[in-house]
Amino acid sequence: MNTNLFKIQHQPLHFRISQTTLPRLLPSFHLFPRLPFQSSPLSFPRTAQCFKISSLSKVEPPVYFNEEEERDGPNDGSSIEFEDLASNGVVYRKTLRLVECSMFAAVTGLVYFLSNSLAIESYFGCFFSLPIVISSMRWGVACGRKQLVATVMLLFVLSGPVKAINYLLTHGITGFAMGALWRSGADWKVSISLCTLARAIGLVGYVLTTSFLIRENILGLITINIHASLSYIFAAIGINLIPSMNFIYSLFGTLVLLNSASFVFLLHLLYSVFLTRMGMKSSLRLPRWLEKAI
Template identity: 60%
Template sequence: MNLLKLQPSYSHISQIALLHPFLSSPQTHTLSISLVSNESTSLLRHHVISATLSSRTPNVLYKRELRSPRVSNNEVPAGEFEDLAADGDVYNNTLRLVECSMFAAVAGLAYFLSNSLAIENYVACFFSLPIVITSMRWGVAAGRKTMVATAMLLLTLSGPVKALTYLLMHGLVGLAMGTLWRLGKNWGLSIFFCTFVRAMGAMGYVLISSFLIRENILALITINIHTSLTYMLTAIGINSIPSMNTIYAIFGTLLLLNCGFFIFLLHILYAVFLTRLGMKTSLKLPRWLEKAV
Protein backbone atom coordinates (compact mmCIF):
# COMPACT_ATOMS: atom_id res chain seq x y z
CA MET A 1 0.00 0.00 0.00
CA ASN A 2 0.94 3.60 -0.41
CA LEU A 3 0.58 4.08 3.30
CA LEU A 4 3.24 1.49 3.98
CA LYS A 5 5.52 3.16 1.50
CA LEU A 6 5.09 6.52 3.23
CA GLN A 7 5.85 5.00 6.64
CA PRO A 8 8.90 6.80 8.14
CA SER A 9 11.68 4.75 9.53
CA TYR A 10 12.56 4.64 13.24
CA SER A 11 15.87 6.37 12.76
CA HIS A 12 14.24 9.20 10.88
CA ILE A 13 11.63 9.69 13.59
CA SER A 14 14.25 9.66 16.37
CA GLN A 15 16.32 12.26 14.55
CA ILE A 16 13.28 14.50 14.15
CA ALA A 17 12.44 14.09 17.84
CA LEU A 18 15.98 14.90 18.94
CA LEU A 19 16.34 17.94 16.75
CA HIS A 20 12.84 19.29 17.20
CA PRO A 21 11.39 17.99 20.45
CA PHE A 22 8.97 20.86 20.85
CA LEU A 23 8.11 21.43 17.17
CA SER A 24 6.89 17.92 16.46
CA SER A 25 3.11 17.80 15.94
CA PRO A 26 0.70 15.37 17.69
CA GLN A 27 0.06 13.58 14.37
CA THR A 28 3.72 12.68 14.08
CA HIS A 29 3.72 11.19 17.59
CA THR A 30 0.57 9.19 16.83
CA LEU A 31 2.00 7.83 13.63
CA SER A 32 5.28 6.84 15.31
CA ILE A 33 3.57 5.11 18.22
CA SER A 34 1.22 3.13 15.95
CA LEU A 35 3.93 1.87 13.61
CA VAL A 36 6.73 0.92 15.98
CA SER A 37 6.79 -1.79 18.57
CA ASN A 38 6.53 -1.31 22.33
CA GLU A 39 10.27 -1.54 22.75
CA SER A 40 10.83 1.03 20.05
CA THR A 41 8.25 3.31 21.63
CA SER A 42 9.97 3.26 25.06
CA LEU A 43 13.32 3.88 23.44
CA LEU A 44 11.89 6.77 21.46
CA ARG A 45 10.40 8.34 24.55
CA HIS A 46 13.74 8.02 26.30
CA HIS A 47 15.47 9.93 23.50
CA VAL A 48 12.79 12.61 23.49
CA ILE A 49 13.10 13.17 27.26
CA SER A 50 16.90 13.31 27.12
CA ALA A 51 16.74 15.79 24.26
CA THR A 52 14.30 17.95 26.21
CA LEU A 53 16.51 17.96 29.30
CA SER A 54 19.57 18.76 27.24
CA SER A 55 17.78 21.72 25.71
CA ARG A 56 16.86 23.04 29.16
CA THR A 57 20.20 22.40 30.88
CA PRO A 58 21.96 25.63 29.75
CA ASN A 59 19.17 27.74 31.25
CA VAL A 60 19.40 25.91 34.56
CA LEU A 61 23.18 26.33 34.66
CA TYR A 62 22.84 29.98 33.79
CA LYS A 63 20.40 30.49 36.66
CA ARG A 64 22.73 28.74 39.06
CA GLU A 65 25.62 31.00 38.05
CA LEU A 66 23.53 34.07 38.83
CA ARG A 67 22.98 32.96 42.40
CA SER A 68 25.39 34.16 45.09
CA PRO A 69 27.98 31.53 45.93
CA ARG A 70 27.75 29.92 49.30
CA VAL A 71 30.75 30.05 51.58
CA SER A 72 31.66 26.96 53.50
CA ASN A 73 32.25 27.02 57.24
CA ASN A 74 36.00 26.68 56.83
CA GLU A 75 36.37 29.64 54.43
CA VAL A 76 36.36 33.26 55.66
CA PRO A 77 35.28 35.85 53.05
CA ALA A 78 37.47 38.87 52.56
CA GLY A 79 36.42 41.80 54.74
CA GLU A 80 34.26 39.63 57.03
CA PHE A 81 36.52 40.15 60.05
CA GLU A 82 38.78 43.07 60.89
CA ASP A 83 42.54 42.78 60.88
CA LEU A 84 43.77 41.39 64.21
CA ALA A 85 47.45 41.17 63.30
CA ALA A 86 50.15 42.52 65.57
CA ASP A 87 50.63 45.56 63.33
CA GLY A 88 46.93 46.12 62.61
CA ASP A 89 44.79 49.05 63.68
CA VAL A 90 42.48 46.97 65.84
CA TYR A 91 45.37 45.47 67.80
CA ASN A 92 47.04 48.86 68.33
CA ASN A 93 43.81 50.54 69.43
CA THR A 94 43.08 47.73 71.87
CA LEU A 95 46.61 47.83 73.26
CA ARG A 96 46.45 51.60 73.69
CA LEU A 97 43.12 51.37 75.52
CA VAL A 98 44.41 48.64 77.83
CA GLU A 99 47.64 50.50 78.66
CA CYS A 100 45.86 53.80 79.30
CA SER A 101 43.35 52.09 81.58
CA MET A 102 46.07 50.22 83.43
CA PHE A 103 48.23 53.30 84.02
CA ALA A 104 45.21 55.35 85.09
CA ALA A 105 44.23 52.68 87.61
CA VAL A 106 47.79 52.42 88.97
CA ALA A 107 48.17 56.20 89.31
CA GLY A 108 44.78 56.61 90.98
CA LEU A 109 45.37 53.76 93.41
CA ALA A 110 48.87 54.97 94.29
CA TYR A 111 47.62 58.50 94.98
CA PHE A 112 44.70 57.22 97.04
CA LEU A 113 46.88 54.93 99.17
CA SER A 114 49.57 57.56 99.65
CA ASN A 115 46.99 60.02 100.98
CA SER A 116 45.46 57.38 103.21
CA LEU A 117 48.84 56.32 104.63
CA ALA A 118 50.25 59.89 104.75
CA ILE A 119 53.26 59.05 102.56
CA GLU A 120 52.47 61.47 99.73
CA ASN A 121 55.65 63.47 100.28
CA TYR A 122 57.79 60.38 99.66
CA VAL A 123 56.16 59.07 96.47
CA ALA A 124 54.75 62.27 94.96
CA CYS A 125 57.43 62.30 92.27
CA PHE A 126 55.95 59.18 90.63
CA PHE A 127 52.36 60.42 90.27
CA SER A 128 53.00 62.09 86.91
CA LEU A 129 54.97 59.18 85.45
CA PRO A 130 52.01 57.18 84.01
CA ILE A 131 50.83 60.19 82.03
CA VAL A 132 54.33 60.78 80.66
CA ILE A 133 54.69 57.12 79.60
CA THR A 134 51.33 57.00 77.79
CA SER A 135 52.07 60.32 76.07
CA MET A 136 55.44 59.04 74.88
CA ARG A 137 54.08 55.73 73.65
CA TRP A 138 50.67 56.59 72.18
CA GLY A 139 50.57 60.35 71.72
CA VAL A 140 49.27 63.42 73.50
CA ALA A 141 45.63 62.32 73.24
CA ALA A 142 46.40 59.10 75.13
CA GLY A 143 48.14 61.05 77.91
CA ARG A 144 45.20 63.38 78.23
CA LYS A 145 42.79 60.43 78.43
CA THR A 146 44.94 58.83 81.12
CA MET A 147 44.89 62.04 83.16
CA VAL A 148 41.12 62.37 82.86
CA ALA A 149 40.57 58.70 83.71
CA THR A 150 42.75 59.01 86.82
CA ALA A 151 40.88 62.13 87.93
CA MET A 152 37.53 60.39 87.44
CA LEU A 153 38.74 57.41 89.46
CA LEU A 154 39.88 59.68 92.30
CA LEU A 155 36.59 61.56 92.10
CA THR A 156 34.80 58.27 92.72
CA LEU A 157 37.13 57.07 95.48
CA SER A 158 38.05 60.26 97.37
CA GLY A 159 35.79 63.05 96.18
CA PRO A 160 36.28 66.24 94.14
CA VAL A 161 38.95 67.78 96.39
CA LYS A 162 41.46 64.98 95.90
CA ALA A 163 40.68 64.80 92.19
CA LEU A 164 41.31 68.55 91.75
CA THR A 165 44.47 68.33 93.84
CA TYR A 166 45.82 65.56 91.65
CA LEU A 167 45.02 67.50 88.47
CA LEU A 168 46.61 70.73 89.67
CA MET A 169 49.73 69.32 91.32
CA HIS A 170 50.53 66.25 89.22
CA GLY A 171 48.18 65.68 86.26
CA LEU A 172 48.83 68.91 84.35
CA VAL A 173 52.58 68.64 84.99
CA GLY A 174 52.69 65.11 83.61
CA LEU A 175 50.63 66.09 80.56
CA ALA A 176 52.85 69.12 79.83
CA MET A 177 56.05 67.11 80.23
CA GLY A 178 54.78 64.21 78.12
CA THR A 179 53.59 66.58 75.38
CA LEU A 180 56.91 68.43 75.14
CA TRP A 181 58.91 65.20 75.21
CA ARG A 182 56.65 63.68 72.57
CA LEU A 183 57.22 66.70 70.32
CA GLY A 184 60.98 66.43 70.81
CA LYS A 185 61.54 69.79 72.51
CA ASN A 186 64.75 70.52 74.39
CA TRP A 187 65.00 70.39 78.14
CA GLY A 188 65.27 74.15 78.61
CA LEU A 189 61.82 74.80 77.18
CA SER A 190 60.39 71.75 78.89
CA ILE A 191 61.68 72.72 82.35
CA PHE A 192 60.56 76.34 81.98
CA PHE A 193 57.05 75.46 80.80
CA CYS A 194 56.55 72.66 83.33
CA THR A 195 57.78 74.95 86.11
CA PHE A 196 55.17 77.53 85.14
CA VAL A 197 52.45 74.85 85.04
CA ARG A 198 53.50 73.51 88.44
CA ALA A 199 53.49 77.03 89.94
CA MET A 200 50.02 77.76 88.57
CA GLY A 201 48.82 74.44 89.92
CA ALA A 202 50.22 75.24 93.35
CA MET A 203 48.48 78.61 93.32
CA GLY A 204 45.24 76.93 92.35
CA TYR A 205 45.66 74.42 95.15
CA VAL A 206 46.17 77.26 97.65
CA LEU A 207 43.05 79.04 96.43
CA ILE A 208 40.95 75.90 96.64
CA SER A 209 42.21 75.18 100.15
CA SER A 210 41.46 78.78 101.15
CA PHE A 211 37.91 78.44 99.88
CA LEU A 212 37.35 75.17 101.73
CA ILE A 213 38.65 76.30 105.13
CA ARG A 214 37.27 79.85 104.80
CA GLU A 215 40.67 81.39 105.33
CA ASN A 216 42.99 83.38 103.04
CA ILE A 217 46.07 81.18 103.03
CA LEU A 218 47.86 83.39 100.48
CA ALA A 219 47.53 86.40 102.77
CA LEU A 220 48.88 84.40 105.70
CA ILE A 221 51.89 83.33 103.62
CA THR A 222 52.71 86.88 102.52
CA ILE A 223 52.30 88.23 106.07
CA ASN A 224 54.69 85.63 107.41
CA ILE A 225 57.22 86.47 104.69
CA HIS A 226 56.87 90.18 105.49
CA THR A 227 57.42 89.61 109.20
CA SER A 228 60.43 87.34 108.66
CA LEU A 229 62.04 89.77 106.24
CA THR A 230 61.49 92.70 108.62
CA TYR A 231 63.17 90.81 111.46
CA MET A 232 66.12 89.94 109.22
CA LEU A 233 66.60 93.56 108.14
CA THR A 234 66.38 94.74 111.73
CA ALA A 235 68.91 92.15 112.82
CA ILE A 236 71.49 93.38 110.32
CA GLY A 237 70.88 97.02 111.28
CA ILE A 238 68.62 98.17 108.44
CA ASN A 239 65.59 100.04 109.68
CA SER A 240 63.36 99.58 106.68
CA ILE A 241 59.95 98.01 106.09
CA PRO A 242 59.60 96.24 102.73
CA SER A 243 56.56 96.98 100.62
CA MET A 244 53.94 94.40 99.72
CA ASN A 245 55.00 94.41 96.09
CA THR A 246 58.46 93.35 97.22
CA ILE A 247 56.90 90.61 99.32
CA TYR A 248 54.87 89.37 96.36
CA ALA A 249 57.96 89.36 94.15
CA ILE A 250 59.91 87.41 96.76
CA PHE A 251 57.04 84.97 97.15
CA GLY A 252 56.77 84.43 93.38
CA THR A 253 60.51 83.96 93.04
CA LEU A 254 60.65 81.41 95.84
CA LEU A 255 57.68 79.56 94.37
CA LEU A 256 59.29 79.40 90.93
CA LEU A 257 62.59 78.24 92.38
CA ASN A 258 60.89 75.51 94.36
CA CYS A 259 58.89 74.31 91.36
CA GLY A 260 61.91 74.63 89.07
CA PHE A 261 64.10 72.39 91.23
CA PHE A 262 61.30 69.87 91.56
CA ILE A 263 60.70 69.78 87.79
CA PHE A 264 64.42 69.47 87.09
CA LEU A 265 64.65 66.45 89.39
CA LEU A 266 61.57 64.97 87.73
CA HIS A 267 63.21 65.32 84.33
CA ILE A 268 66.31 63.45 85.46
CA LEU A 269 64.34 60.75 87.28
CA TYR A 270 61.92 60.14 84.42
CA ALA A 271 64.71 60.17 81.83
CA VAL A 272 66.61 57.47 83.71
CA PHE A 273 63.44 55.44 84.29
CA LEU A 274 62.31 55.58 80.65
CA THR A 275 65.81 54.73 79.48
CA ARG A 276 65.75 51.58 81.60
CA LEU A 277 62.39 50.72 80.03
CA GLY A 278 63.95 50.75 76.56
CA MET A 279 62.56 54.10 75.37
CA LYS A 280 65.89 55.90 75.01
CA THR A 281 65.42 56.40 71.27
CA SER A 282 62.22 58.37 71.92
CA LEU A 283 63.94 60.77 74.33
CA LYS A 284 65.92 63.87 73.51
CA LEU A 285 68.41 63.98 76.39
CA PRO A 286 71.12 66.53 77.04
CA ARG A 287 74.63 65.43 76.17
CA TRP A 288 75.84 65.27 79.76
CA LEU A 289 72.92 63.09 80.81
CA GLU A 290 73.13 60.93 77.70
CA LYS A 291 76.77 60.18 78.45
CA ALA A 292 75.96 59.43 82.08
CA VAL A 293 73.10 57.11 81.17
Protein backbone atom coordinates in the same frame (compact mmCIF):
# COMPACT_ATOMS: atom_id res chain seq x y z
CA MET B 1 43.19 -21.96 30.06
CA ASN B 2 43.37 -23.54 33.52
CA THR B 3 46.21 -21.31 34.60
CA ASN B 4 44.26 -18.22 33.62
CA LEU B 5 41.29 -19.32 35.64
CA PHE B 6 43.51 -20.01 38.60
CA LYS B 7 44.89 -16.51 38.47
CA ILE B 8 41.47 -14.99 38.23
CA GLN B 9 40.17 -16.94 41.20
CA HIS B 10 43.15 -15.99 43.42
CA GLN B 11 43.20 -12.35 42.47
CA PRO B 12 42.31 -10.18 45.57
CA LEU B 13 39.17 -8.19 45.37
CA HIS B 14 39.18 -4.50 46.34
CA PHE B 15 36.04 -2.72 47.30
CA ARG B 16 36.00 1.08 47.42
CA ILE B 17 33.09 3.43 48.00
CA SER B 18 33.67 6.78 46.42
CA GLN B 19 32.44 9.86 48.26
CA THR B 20 32.22 11.93 45.13
CA THR B 21 30.29 9.64 42.80
CA LEU B 22 26.54 9.72 42.83
CA PRO B 23 24.65 6.59 43.89
CA ARG B 24 23.57 4.53 40.94
CA LEU B 25 19.97 3.66 40.35
CA LEU B 26 19.17 0.05 40.90
CA PRO B 27 17.18 -1.65 38.15
CA SER B 28 13.56 -2.47 38.70
CA PHE B 29 12.65 -6.06 39.37
CA HIS B 30 9.42 -8.02 39.15
CA LEU B 31 7.81 -9.15 42.35
CA PHE B 32 4.82 -10.95 40.82
CA PRO B 33 4.33 -12.75 37.56
CA ARG B 34 2.15 -11.28 34.91
CA LEU B 35 -1.50 -11.99 35.41
CA PRO B 36 -3.85 -12.81 32.58
CA PHE B 37 -5.60 -9.46 32.67
CA GLN B 38 -2.33 -7.48 32.85
CA SER B 39 -0.35 -6.42 29.86
CA SER B 40 2.90 -6.27 31.85
CA PRO B 41 4.14 -7.83 35.10
CA LEU B 42 3.71 -5.93 38.37
CA SER B 43 6.82 -4.04 39.26
CA PHE B 44 7.86 -1.19 41.55
CA PRO B 45 8.74 2.09 39.96
CA ARG B 46 12.37 2.87 39.39
CA THR B 47 12.37 5.69 41.92
CA ALA B 48 11.21 3.46 44.73
CA GLN B 49 14.28 1.22 44.42
CA CYS B 50 16.87 4.01 44.81
CA PHE B 51 18.81 3.75 48.06
CA LYS B 52 21.17 6.54 49.09
CA ILE B 53 24.62 5.38 50.18
CA SER B 54 25.84 7.70 52.95
CA SER B 55 29.56 8.13 53.50
CA LEU B 56 31.29 8.03 56.86
CA SER B 57 32.82 11.51 56.59
CA LYS B 58 30.55 14.40 55.80
CA VAL B 59 31.79 17.79 54.68
CA GLU B 60 29.84 20.48 56.51
CA PRO B 61 29.71 24.17 55.64
CA PRO B 62 31.56 26.61 57.91
CA VAL B 63 29.77 28.11 60.88
CA TYR B 64 30.58 31.69 59.86
CA PHE B 65 29.26 32.49 56.42
CA ASN B 66 29.28 35.84 54.71
CA GLU B 67 27.87 36.27 51.24
CA GLU B 68 30.01 39.30 50.40
CA GLU B 69 33.22 37.49 51.36
CA GLU B 70 32.17 34.49 49.32
CA ARG B 71 31.65 36.70 46.30
CA ASP B 72 34.98 38.45 46.73
CA GLY B 73 36.90 35.28 47.30
CA PRO B 74 37.66 32.76 50.03
CA ASN B 75 40.98 34.35 51.06
CA ASP B 76 39.87 37.97 51.41
CA GLY B 77 38.06 37.69 54.74
CA SER B 78 40.70 35.52 56.37
CA SER B 79 43.48 37.87 55.34
CA ILE B 80 41.64 40.88 56.80
CA GLU B 81 40.95 38.98 60.00
CA PHE B 82 44.59 37.97 60.40
CA GLU B 83 45.70 41.53 59.67
CA ASP B 84 43.49 42.82 62.50
CA LEU B 85 44.85 40.25 64.94
CA ALA B 86 48.48 40.90 64.03
CA SER B 87 50.76 42.76 66.42
CA ASN B 88 50.92 45.75 64.08
CA GLY B 89 47.22 45.70 63.15
CA VAL B 90 44.86 48.57 63.79
CA VAL B 91 42.48 46.66 66.07
CA TYR B 92 45.30 45.17 68.13
CA ARG B 93 47.00 48.52 68.68
CA LYS B 94 43.76 50.26 69.65
CA THR B 95 42.98 47.52 72.14
CA LEU B 96 46.49 47.65 73.58
CA ARG B 97 46.31 51.43 73.93
CA LEU B 98 42.96 51.24 75.70
CA VAL B 99 44.17 48.55 78.11
CA GLU B 100 47.42 50.37 78.95
CA CYS B 101 45.71 53.70 79.57
CA SER B 102 43.06 52.06 81.75
CA MET B 103 45.65 50.20 83.82
CA PHE B 104 47.83 53.29 84.28
CA ALA B 105 44.83 55.38 85.32
CA ALA B 106 43.67 52.72 87.80
CA VAL B 107 47.12 52.26 89.34
CA THR B 108 47.74 56.01 89.62
CA GLY B 109 44.38 56.67 91.23
CA LEU B 110 44.77 53.79 93.69
CA VAL B 111 48.32 54.77 94.72
CA TYR B 112 47.36 58.41 95.17
CA PHE B 113 44.32 57.44 97.22
CA LEU B 114 46.34 55.12 99.48
CA SER B 115 49.18 57.61 99.88
CA ASN B 116 46.74 60.29 101.01
CA SER B 117 45.00 57.91 103.37
CA LEU B 118 48.30 56.76 104.91
CA ALA B 119 49.90 60.26 104.85
CA ILE B 120 52.85 59.14 102.70
CA GLU B 121 52.18 61.34 99.70
CA SER B 122 55.57 63.07 100.00
CA TYR B 123 57.38 59.77 99.39
CA PHE B 124 55.53 58.91 96.16
CA GLY B 125 54.87 62.42 94.85
CA CYS B 126 57.53 62.17 92.14
CA PHE B 127 55.87 59.11 90.55
CA PHE B 128 52.31 60.41 90.17
CA SER B 129 53.05 62.14 86.85
CA LEU B 130 55.03 59.25 85.35
CA PRO B 131 52.09 57.21 83.90
CA ILE B 132 50.81 60.24 81.98
CA VAL B 133 54.28 60.84 80.52
CA ILE B 134 54.60 57.19 79.47
CA SER B 135 51.18 57.17 77.79
CA SER B 136 51.92 60.43 75.96
CA MET B 137 55.26 59.11 74.75
CA ARG B 138 53.89 55.77 73.57
CA TRP B 139 50.46 56.61 72.17
CA GLY B 140 50.32 60.37 71.66
CA VAL B 141 49.19 63.51 73.46
CA ALA B 142 45.49 62.64 73.10
CA CYS B 143 46.05 59.39 74.97
CA GLY B 144 47.80 61.24 77.80
CA ARG B 145 44.91 63.68 78.06
CA LYS B 146 42.38 60.85 78.21
CA GLN B 147 44.38 59.11 80.92
CA LEU B 148 44.52 62.34 82.93
CA VAL B 149 40.74 62.70 82.71
CA ALA B 150 40.23 59.03 83.64
CA THR B 151 42.48 59.34 86.70
CA VAL B 152 40.73 62.49 87.89
CA MET B 153 37.30 60.87 87.47
CA LEU B 154 38.45 57.78 89.36
CA LEU B 155 39.74 59.91 92.25
CA PHE B 156 36.51 61.86 92.18
CA VAL B 157 34.60 58.61 92.75
CA LEU B 158 37.01 57.18 95.33
CA SER B 159 37.86 60.18 97.51
CA GLY B 160 35.70 63.09 96.39
CA PRO B 161 36.25 66.28 94.39
CA VAL B 162 38.88 67.78 96.73
CA LYS B 163 41.47 65.06 96.21
CA ALA B 164 40.70 64.92 92.50
CA ILE B 165 41.30 68.66 92.11
CA ASN B 166 44.48 68.47 94.20
CA TYR B 167 45.87 65.73 91.98
CA LEU B 168 44.95 67.64 88.85
CA LEU B 169 46.64 70.86 90.02
CA THR B 170 49.78 69.44 91.63
CA HIS B 171 50.62 66.43 89.46
CA GLY B 172 48.25 66.05 86.51
CA ILE B 173 48.97 69.35 84.72
CA THR B 174 52.74 68.94 85.18
CA GLY B 175 52.73 65.37 83.87
CA PHE B 176 50.58 66.23 80.87
CA ALA B 177 52.77 69.24 79.97
CA MET B 178 55.93 67.16 80.26
CA GLY B 179 54.53 64.30 78.19
CA ALA B 180 53.27 66.64 75.46
CA LEU B 181 56.60 68.47 75.24
CA TRP B 182 58.65 65.29 75.19
CA ARG B 183 56.35 63.80 72.57
CA SER B 184 56.87 66.85 70.33
CA GLY B 185 60.66 66.59 70.76
CA ALA B 186 61.15 69.85 72.66
CA ASP B 187 64.52 70.79 74.14
CA TRP B 188 65.12 70.46 77.85
CA LYS B 189 65.34 74.23 78.30
CA VAL B 190 61.89 74.73 76.82
CA SER B 191 60.49 71.69 78.57
CA ILE B 192 61.80 72.66 82.01
CA SER B 193 60.63 76.27 81.60
CA LEU B 194 57.07 75.41 80.57
CA CYS B 195 56.73 72.58 83.07
CA THR B 196 57.97 74.91 85.82
CA LEU B 197 55.31 77.43 84.87
CA ALA B 198 52.63 74.70 84.86
CA ARG B 199 53.80 73.45 88.26
CA ALA B 200 53.78 76.96 89.74
CA ILE B 201 50.28 77.68 88.43
CA GLY B 202 49.11 74.38 89.85
CA LEU B 203 50.58 75.14 93.28
CA VAL B 204 48.99 78.59 93.39
CA GLY B 205 45.68 77.07 92.31
CA TYR B 206 46.04 74.45 95.03
CA VAL B 207 46.56 77.16 97.65
CA LEU B 208 43.56 79.16 96.42
CA THR B 209 41.35 76.06 96.32
CA THR B 210 42.32 75.08 99.85
CA SER B 211 41.69 78.65 101.04
CA PHE B 212 38.22 78.55 99.54
CA LEU B 213 37.40 75.21 101.12
CA ILE B 214 38.53 76.03 104.66
CA ARG B 215 37.29 79.64 104.50
CA GLU B 216 40.73 81.01 105.29
CA ASN B 217 43.11 83.21 103.26
CA ILE B 218 46.18 80.99 103.19
CA LEU B 219 47.96 83.18 100.64
CA GLY B 220 47.53 86.22 102.90
CA LEU B 221 48.90 84.28 105.87
CA ILE B 222 51.95 83.22 103.87
CA THR B 223 52.72 86.76 102.70
CA ILE B 224 52.24 88.18 106.21
CA ASN B 225 54.66 85.61 107.65
CA ILE B 226 57.21 86.41 104.97
CA HIS B 227 56.86 90.14 105.69
CA ALA B 228 57.35 89.57 109.41
CA SER B 229 60.38 87.36 108.86
CA LEU B 230 62.07 89.89 106.56
CA SER B 231 61.37 92.76 108.93
CA TYR B 232 62.95 90.80 111.79
CA ILE B 233 66.00 89.93 109.67
CA PHE B 234 66.49 93.55 108.56
CA ALA B 235 66.19 94.77 112.15
CA ALA B 236 68.74 92.18 113.33
CA ILE B 237 71.22 93.21 110.65
CA GLY B 238 70.72 96.90 111.37
CA ILE B 239 68.95 97.90 108.19
CA ASN B 240 66.15 100.33 108.88
CA LEU B 241 63.90 99.17 106.07
CA ILE B 242 60.36 97.89 105.93
CA PRO B 243 59.61 95.77 102.83
CA SER B 244 56.52 96.61 100.83
CA MET B 245 53.79 94.14 100.01
CA ASN B 246 54.64 94.26 96.31
CA PHE B 247 58.14 93.13 97.17
CA ILE B 248 56.70 90.35 99.33
CA TYR B 249 54.46 89.15 96.50
CA SER B 250 57.39 89.19 94.07
CA LEU B 251 59.52 87.26 96.53
CA PHE B 252 56.76 84.73 97.07
CA GLY B 253 56.37 84.20 93.32
CA THR B 254 60.15 83.81 92.92
CA LEU B 255 60.30 81.20 95.67
CA VAL B 256 57.43 79.27 94.11
CA LEU B 257 59.17 79.31 90.72
CA LEU B 258 62.47 78.14 92.24
CA ASN B 259 60.72 75.33 94.08
CA SER B 260 58.86 74.28 90.94
CA ALA B 261 62.00 74.49 88.77
CA SER B 262 64.01 72.28 91.12
CA PHE B 263 61.19 69.75 91.34
CA VAL B 264 60.68 69.66 87.55
CA PHE B 265 64.42 69.29 86.94
CA LEU B 266 64.54 66.30 89.27
CA LEU B 267 61.53 64.82 87.47
CA HIS B 268 63.30 65.23 84.13
CA LEU B 269 66.34 63.35 85.42
CA LEU B 270 64.33 60.60 87.08
CA TYR B 271 61.96 60.04 84.17
CA SER B 272 64.78 60.09 81.62
CA VAL B 273 66.62 57.32 83.43
CA PHE B 274 63.42 55.35 83.92
CA LEU B 275 62.29 55.59 80.29
CA THR B 276 65.80 54.76 79.07
CA ARG B 277 65.73 51.55 81.10
CA MET B 278 62.37 50.75 79.55
CA GLY B 279 63.89 50.90 76.05
CA MET B 280 62.46 54.27 74.98
CA LYS B 281 65.76 56.10 74.66
CA SER B 282 65.26 56.68 70.94
CA SER B 283 62.08 58.65 71.65
CA LEU B 284 63.81 60.98 74.12
CA ARG B 285 65.79 64.10 73.38
CA LEU B 286 68.39 64.10 76.12
CA PRO B 287 71.23 66.58 76.64
CA ARG B 288 74.72 65.41 75.78
CA TRP B 289 75.99 65.26 79.34
CA LEU B 290 73.07 63.04 80.36
CA GLU B 291 73.53 60.73 77.34
CA LYS B 292 77.18 60.26 78.27
CA ALA B 293 76.24 59.57 81.88
CA ILE B 294 73.55 57.05 80.93
